[in-house]
Amino acid sequence: MKILLPMLVRFKVCGKNRGWPALWLPVILLWPLVFFLLLLAFIVGLIAVAIFDTRSVKSFFRLSAGFYVALCELRGTKIDVETDEHHIFVAVH
């Protein structure tokens, strides 16, 4: 089971006859911002759940952990679709 978020996303959307290079997005640079936003959302969600429905706190923790694990497991995904007019390529490392 992976515990680190994706570090790099290669991304390319272009027309068939246009030679656009693939973009290399260093997602790792966004980690501090992502962690901050996730932490903020987690705290706000926890407070909301604790106020409105205390029984759901455990489910909220499990859901948050599950969402994080699903994001981490995106690493290794590759989608490459080419038609007559377009070419879409996404790879998550």
Add this chain to the structure above:
Amino acid sequence: MNEESKRILNMLADGVIKADEAERLIDAMGRRSVETTTNAAAKYLRVIVEDDKGEHGGRVNIRVPLNLIRAGVRLAALLPQSAYEQVNKALKEKGMDFDVSQIKPENIEELVQHLNELSVDVEGNRGEKVRVFCE
């Protein structure tokens, strides 16, 4: 030494099979255990669609980590009942009468294990090829 090897050697000792037959059986056993080990280590589900003749110019190459499928199902299992109802309603509108809440993580684990042995290889009339397999 496992049970199957012992059985083959006992058959050889009893004269039921000859030495070259025993060697072939042991080789076949070895190949099968390598394949099982390879399939058990499969990490990705691959879907490849190619058009060799190039008439339609289409190509699809998708690789999805099997762990992502597992994580997605575990996540779906944590959704509240109201979310299941909305998903089931949306599926029904598309013609799929399927209850998403019946999918349990342990069922998907078994399905993913069997996916390791899945291999689909289809060739269409116009030369397009569809392959679905695990690696």
